[in-house]
Amino acid sequence: MKKFIKSLYLQKRFFTVLFSLTVVFVFSYFFENLFGLCKFLLLLCFAFLLFDILLLYRNKVGIQASRILPEKLSNGDDNDIEIQLINRFQIKTSVKIIDELPVQWQRRDFEINTILKPSEEKKFTYTVHPTERGEYHFGNLNVFSSSILGFAARRQQFAAEQMVPNYPSFLQLKKYDFIAFTNRLKRFGLKKIRRIGHTMEFEQIKEYVPGDDVRNINWKATAKRNELMVNQFQDEKSQPVYSVIDKGRVMKMPFNKLSLLDYAINATLVISNIALKKHDKAGMFTFSRKVEDRVVAQRRNAQMNLLLETLYNIKTDFSESDFSRLYIDVKHYIKQRSLLLLYTNFETLDALHRQLPYLQAIAKTHLLVVIFFENTELKAYLNKSAETTHQIFEKTIAEKFVFEKKLIVNELQKYGIQSILTAPEDLTVNTINKYLEIKARGLL
Structure with a gap:
């Protein structure tokens, strides 16, 4: 039960409807005919809420999610992080992803919003830009699912705590x-x-071929062999x-x-x-x-x-x-x-x-x-x-x-x-x- 309560989040749409009904209840003080209608709408509101919760929790698997990190990050460069989602619900689902990023980036507003059809699989890539060498610890991956009614959301937390080192670029x-x-x-x-000229690191003496630098002719070797010989140098x-x-x-x-x-x-x-x-x-x-x-x-x-x-x-x-x-x-x-x-x-x-x-x-x-x-x-x-x-x-x-x-x-x-x-x-x-x-x- 405790796990269920922790995973259930009431959405903004539910509170908007509830606030509207409160205003109608205030008017029913002056117009008694509205009071009965207000009670019916309030019951209908909670009925929709219960139905919405039933849609979200009747499937135990819900959304499957995983984060794929590189073996190491490159300092001072853009690095890609990939998130994979699979919708196991039998209904069209609105999904909000909140990734717990390392403390070095000090970002608390990161989220990805999307809509998944039944059994649909999607991949998302976002870019991070590290500027400090060292270890970067990623926390859990939080996925909030909601149906078309939008009265409640189910949070699934995937244990994706990972450490990735940030190396020089x-x-x-x-x-x-x-x-x-x-x-x-x-x-x-x-x-x-x-490169101008050549170095003087000697490699070998070889026969002259057209195109060789005549300044490298070895006259002693030429006299011995009775043919032109040149010194060959290497870098x-x-x-x-x-x-x-x-x-x-x-x-x-x-x-x-x-x-x-x-x-x-x-x-x-x-x-x-x-x-x-x-x-x-x-x-x-x-x-x-x-x-x-x-x-x-x-x-x-x-x-x-x-x-x-x-x-x-x-x-x-x-x-x-x-x-x-x-x-x-x-x-x-x-x-x-x-x-x-x-x-x-x-x-x-x-x-x-x-x-x-x-x-x-x-x-x-x-x-x-x-x-x-x-x-x-x-x-x-x-x-x-x-x-x-x-x-x-x-x-x-x-x-x-x-x-x-x-x-x-x-x-x-x-x-x-x-x-x-x-x-x-x-x-x-x-x-x-x-x-x-x-x-x-x-x-x-």
Whole structure:
């Protein structure tokens, strides 16, 4: 009985009819002939209610529902969730679905409304957009069924409590994995860079064929064989590419609900995959007060899974990042010259100057690329017209901060340090372009 009472919900239509009858009862005080009619209508109302309840509960199965979740969610992307419904009633049924979404989304107004014919099956897909890595716990699936009378509704609660992890953006990984090796690069902002010259990694001596570069003729081998022989070279491969992620407080700034740290994590996953496909070694580590989450640069089948799990488990803090500790660890652990993609953020020139000696020291032995972010909200504010003195003052301050970012780029160039100043949403594309440029120019 308790279960029945908990599952029964009186609908708005029933209370509307009841309120109307109450008004008629008030008028019957003045018109006695209405009183008998009011009693009859009231009895008829409750008779309809009982009949409606009988329609909803005579079938024990009612509605069958299930939720289908992906194995994992992709952070910062649209993910599809599917709900399947089967109507086991013998009548046409109105259905309202309320899914208990994870607390991270703070949504309490989610519902899906539909009408099902007898024995009809329907599938519904809705989209979620997670912005925090971690575990997402879905609650029960609540289905409210009502007949054509609409006086009552029967709630069926399906135990669909599920946990799905939210990983760094593997959907971006798949997208850029495809386009980076096709001819559709320009459509996504990627630049196809022509490689100038060749590297000096010797492969073999072979017979000359028309079209070979005459500058590569090996005259000693030609004299011995009495025919033209040329040196054949191959591209340098298996070069270490490290993504270095600053997880201090400067990376906690959110843009479009996604923190700079998560933008860097998503870009790290993509660039590591492309580096492996380009036959380089991919690795990573994070730093704040100390260097953590270290993955040694290697080229093996399990490397991407190791990187994905490491990026998923990165824990953030709000401390000031220690660049001196970063320099010590890089010098101690990375012996081979490597490409270091440093994801951090500098808001002022003074902030850069405090860390510049350590960046210069790292750049002496490695190819360092400092990647930091534009404040897109400030740039959007600058596009608005100023109408008051206060707004003019604010725009002047905003222009100063935007200009200071450009000064940081010039300061890094002055000391021979590569840099990328990018909007957060363009981070992945700009990082790939810089990597392809470095490979094409043979800088590493």
